[in-house]
Structures are given as structure tokens and as C-alpha cells.
Amino acid sequence: PKIRKMLSSGVCTSTVQLPGKVAVVTGANTGIGKETAKELAQRGARVYLACRDIQKGELVAREIQTMTGNQQVLVRELDLADTKSIRAFAKDFLAEEKHLHILINNAGVMMCPYSKTADGFEMHMGVNHLGHFLLTHLLLEKLKESAPSRVVNVSSLAHHLGRIHFHNLQGEKFYNAGLAYCHSKLANILFTQELARRLKGSGVTTYSVHPGTVNSELVRHSPFMKWMWWLFSFFIKTPKQGAQTSLYCAITEGLEILNGHHFRASKEPAPALSQGLKANV
Numbered sequence: 304p305k306i307r308k309m310l311s312s313g314v315c316t317s318t319v320q321l322p323g324k325v326a327v328v329t330g331a332n333t334g335i336g337k338e339t340a341k342e343l344a345q346r347g348a349r350v351y352l353a354c355r356d357i358q359k360g361e362l363v364a365r366e367i368q369t370m371t372g373n374q375q376v377l378v379r380e381l382d383l384a385d386t387k388s389i390r391a392f393a394k395d396f397l398a399e400e401k402h403l404h405i406l407i408n409n410a411g412v413m414m415c416p417y418s419k420t421a422d423g424f425e426m427h428m429g430v431n432h433l434g435h436f437l438l439t440h441l442l443l444e445k446l447k448e449s450a451p452s453r454v455v456n457v458s459s460l461a462h463h464l465g466r467i468h469f470h471n472l473q474g475e476k477f478y479n480a481g482l483a484y485c486h487s488k489l490a491n492i493l494f495t496q497e498l499a500r501r502l503k504g505s506g507v508t509t510y511s512v513h514p515g516t517v518n519s520e521l522v523r524h525s526p527f528m529k530w531m532w533w534l535f536s537f538f539i540k541t542p543k544q545g546a547q548t549s550l551y552c553a554i555t556e557g558l559e560i561l562n563g564h565h566f567r568a569s570k571e572p573a574p575a576l577s578q579g580l581k582a583n584v
């Protein structure tokens with residue numbers, strides 16, 4: 304019970320309601336993203352499920368609508384492995400919506416075999432970091448117009464093993480699927496810190512999070528990790544528990560002073576990292 308309690312710590316206890324607020328959650332058709340979207344809808348926000356598979360997204364949207372009674376749950380196509388899709392998503396969203404208050408950059412891939420995005424980026428860096436980087440950039444004016452607004456980047460504890468190898472950004476010289484994931488998760492944190500710095504005073508704040516070890520489809524590419532997750536499924540977090548840190552950063556009042564910080568459990572901000580320490584040029 305002690306291990307289970309330790310591994311599933313952190314609950315978002317905020318009572319904030321979100322009527323009139325607009326949120327976008329990437330990778331919202333399963334896992335942590337789905338539970339994050341569900342809770343935002345439960346609190347009354349209009350929630351966009353940004354998914355690469357529209358059919359999966361629609362099924363989840365119906366489920367959330369039924370469970371929460373909130374009909375404002377919408378599905379839009381977004382493939383973060385293709386900048387054309389990201390631009391199309393942003394263009395339609397900007398034309399359709401007056402506001403954007405919460406952007407949760409949640410989608411992610413882990414330990415996939417070596418592959419590249421439509422634009423030639425190594426898949427982990429391309430989807431987990433660069434795709435979200437472009438999406439955030441394209442939606443930034445809307446976020447500023449809607450201030451106070453927030454961007455939450457779902458990173459991972461795995462960032463500790465990450466390095467930014469500028470001479471091998473696309474993994475062409477050497478590639479390790481596990482480390483490629485770690486590098487992309489470090490990029491999430493460095494992006495958060497720099498975005499926070501550039502957005503100071505704009506009313507838009509940003510946070511990175513480690514959701515915990517969560518029983519989700521993230522391990523789909525690794526038979527070993529799948530086995531581990533199955534073996535320890537009782538100990539690790541449910542997706543609902545895994546969504547708590549993202550939700551905490553998205554809705555908790557008064558968090559603006561911690562702009563740019565990395566959060567490990569929903570209540571405890573960890574000290575910000577130093578970019579100089581981690582970026583291995």
C-alpha cells in the first residue's frame with residue numbers, strides 16, 4: 304500500500320469551474336489526455352480533442368459528453384508528425400474560435416522504431432517537441448488575446464536522461480529509442496522555460512509536468528515495457544490519476560508566479576532546471 308500511495312500521489316483539489324473557457328488537449332483519445340479532457344469538460348469548458356484518428360476521437364467525445372452532460376466536446380484532426388496537419392488544425396481553430404484559455408500539449412510517442420515525420424524529423428523529437436512547438440507558436444496570439452491563459456507541456460521524469468545533441472538531432476548518426484524519448488522530454492522542459500521567459504507580462508503562463516508512471520498505451524512499442532506495465536499495473540497510476548498534474552497546472556488559481564516551472568506531483572513544484580546544465584551542445 305505504501306508503494307502504491309507513493310506512486311499515485313498528487314490530486315488536483317481545485318474547485319475552479321470553467322464555463323466560457325476554451326481548451327485544446329492533444330492526444331485526447333486515450334490515456335492521460337482523455338482523462339484530462341474529461342475533467343475539463345466536467346468543469347464546463349468547451350474542449351477540443353485534437354487527435355490524429357478522428358474515429359477514435361469521436362467515440363471518446365461521445366463518451367465524455369454522456370458522462371459529463373457537456374455537449375461542447377469537439378473533435379478535430381491533428382497529426383503532430385506532419386506540419387501540414389498542424390497548420391491546418393491551427394488555421395481552422397483560429398477561424399472557428401474567439402478564445403483559447405488552456406492548451407495542453409499532451410500527445411506523445413515512446414520508444415518507437417527509428418522513423419521520421421512527414422517533414423523529416425526524428426519521430427520522438429518531431430511529435431513530442433517540434434509538433435507541439437509549432438502548434439503553440441501558431442496559437443500564441445489567440446492565447447495572448449484570451450489572457451489569462453495557460454500552456455501545459457506534458458514532459459516526463461525521463462528528461463533526466465535526455466541531452467540535446469545538436470549534431471545528431473534527427474538521430475541519423477546514432478539512435479536509441481529509449482534515449483530518443485528522453486531527449487524529446489528534455490526539449491519539452493527547455494521549451495517551457497524559454498516560452499515562460501518570452502511570455503513574461505503577456506498574461507500567458509506555461510508549465511511542464513511529469514504525470515507519474517501511468518498505465519496507458521504509451522508502452523505500445525516496447526514488449527518489455529508492456530510486460531512491466533502489466534506486471535506492476537496495480538502499483539502504477541491510472542490515467543485519471545496521471546491527469547492530475549496537468550489539470551493542476553491548467554486550472555489552479557495563483558500559479559502564475561511559478562511560470563515556467565516543472566511539476567512532478569500536482570502540489571509540489573520542483574525547482575526549475577538550468578538549461579546550461581542539460582543542453583549538451
Ligand SMILES: NC(=O)C1=CN([C@@H]2O[C@H](COP(=O)(O)OP(=O)(O)OC[C@H]3O[C@@H](n4cnc5c(N)ncnc54)[C@H](OP(=O)(O)O)[C@@H]3O)[C@@H](O)[C@H]2O)C=CC1
Nearest residue numbers: 330334335355382383384409410411459516517519520521
Ligand atoms: N504513461 C506514462 O507513464 C507517462 C506518460 N508521459 C507523457 O504523457 C503524455 C500522454 O501519454 P499517455 O497517455 O501515457 O500515452 P498514450 O499512448 O496512452 O497516449 C498518447 C496520445 O498521443 C497521441 N499521439 C501519438 N502520436 C501522435 C501524433 N503524431 N499526432 C497526434 N497525436 C499523437 C496518441 O494517439 P493514438 O491513440 O492515435 O496513437 C494518444 O492519443 C505523453 O506526452 C507521455 O510522454 C510522461 C511520463 C510517464
Ligand SMILES: CC1=C(/C=C/C(C)=C/C=C/C(C)=C/C=O)C(C)(C)CCC1
Nearest residue numbers: 310458459460461516531532535538539
Ligand atoms: C522499477 C519499478 C517500476 C518501473 C518504473 C519505470 C520503468 C518507469 C518509467 C517511466 C517512464 C518511461 C515514463 C515515461 O515518460 C514500476 C513499474 C513503477 C514498479 C516499481 C518498480
